[in-house]
Amino acid sequence: MDFMCEQGWICEGCLMIDAYGWGIKGATCVLAINGSGGAVLVEAAHRKSAPHVLRELKRGDVKWILVTHRHIDHAGGVASMLRAFPEAKAAGHPVTLKNLEDPSKINEVTGRVWGELADFMDPVEDIGRLVALVDGDVVEVGGGVNVEAVHTPGHSSDHYAYYCSEHELIYLGDAGGLLSCSTSTVIPASFPSSFNFGEYLRSLDKLLGYEPKVVVFAHFGAVVGNDVSRIIEKCAETLEEWRRLAYELDASTLADELKKKYLEKFILFDAKTRNLMFDMLAAGLVNAVKKES
Ligand SMILES: [Zn+2]
Secondary structure (H helix, E strand, O other): EEEEOEEEEEEEEEEEEEOOOOHHOOOEEEEEEEEEEEEEEEEOOOHHHHHHHHHHHOOOOOOOOOEOOOOHHHHHHHHHHHHHOOOOOOEHHHHHHHHHHOHHHHHHHHHHHHHHOOOOOOOOOHHHEEEOOOOEEEEEEEOOOOEEEEOOOOOOOEEEEEEOOOOEEEEEEEOEEEEHHHOEEEEEOOOOOOOOHHHHHHHHHHHHHHOOEEEEOOOEEEEEEOOOHHHHHHHHHHHHHHHHOOOOOOOOHHHHHHHHHHHOOOOOOOOHHHHHHHHHHHHHHHHHHHHHH
8 A cells, every 4th residue: 555645646647636725735635537538626625725726737628526525625616616617517416516506504614613714615606517416427538537426425415435447546535534644544534513423334335345446535645556445444443443432432531532542643734723623523423423322
């Protein structure tokens, strides 16, 4: 298994672009997959990510912007990307599209959770350019390059990962967890309020069925090799462990436990943001336990 922790070409025709989420290097990424008739962008990242992405993207013939789910660090850049690429359409789960059309609710929730770190989403004005995908739908960009939508709920109900058979590549979004690339550590993305244990684990299982050779984490990096499934299995194992803890502990004790174990080992974002992140992950876990019982 090789970890690719910097922006660059992760396989022939696939460029991983650092989208500088929250203004931080290596926090979010957008993947460009090139076909003979144009390019697919997987993910749009934040609204403020657009200049970073557009600078790196050398070709202007983007045909599709595929969105993993409604959260603003993934869907926030769609309106800007559609403006930059007049021929492109944006596609995703119907619930994701509803939020792109009217982001008032997701902006309100984000403001409450992230405070000054929130980067609010603009609505997509031309809703005729939004295309609803169902599980298994495929978009094509020529030269045998197809990208399939894989419904992977758990992090959120509207989550899709995207599979490219040509490159045996899966863009995991948040379905495969969060990767600390430099320390090869992966943890589940159990943020409140939509996180669901059973669905998350079933989605990980579904992703393993694709037997990918390349997996890309929205936060952040790519893992390449014949044994990349191991990183998805690790995420599932960690989630089982966290689920057991969530049944025993309240949210603040659980957050302390997670920080003790991961704060130094999990190097994504700065220390202040990581602290806030583990508080949220713990709250999501405890909330999910309440929903189960
Ligand atoms: Zn998310």
